[in-house]
Amino acid sequence: KNQVEQSPQSLIILEGKNCTLQCNYTVSPFSNLRWYKQDTGRGPVSLTIMTFSENTKSNGRYTATLDADTKQSSLHITASQLSDSASYICVVSALERANNLFFGTGTRLTVIP
């Protein structure tokens, strides 16, 4: 069964600290994995995409990793800011399927001053 699991469900950190969010998946055949950021009351916005051949990709203070062998991805946030408070959603895409997106339930990050 194709599944995407994220951990933790929620996280509270102090401003300026680092954190890492996890995404484990069983989707096959794998095409790519995206991390989305969803601010409260807004639609999700893509942060980064990871394909099979990529291990690490950075987008400013956000760094995503992918281990295709263990089917795990992480999103590391460095020097957190209050504006990082949001839900982070992991979405895995399968190859050649009509309905081929599988969503995690998200990690709710709260950054406090």
Added chain:
Amino acid sequence: DADVTQTPRNRITKTGKRIMLECSQTKGHDRMYWYRQDPGLGLRLIYYSFDVKDINKGEISDGYSVSRQAQAKFSLSLESAIPNQTALYFCATSVVTGTGSTGELFFGEGSRLTVL
């Protein structure tokens, strides 16, 4: 102006009423989607459309219907709303990648529906 626009943004209605949520896009994408989001359950697919003549049920289509009036417009209807359809609804668009998988999703700002 937003690339994906949803109307209304907020709606309160009563059980049994018919409700339509509308979505329009200026991105020129063929693929459009309707999702609902509930706390703890994440985003779940209601219906999707790969072009004007193609409509497909998602994982939770019961109680919903859709209409793809044009490439740019995709509407979601609740024929007889019930309280457990209270949720945040999102429209999204995408392209298809060269490998046949779905590209980046572009979401609207959401429509919050409350059914009393």
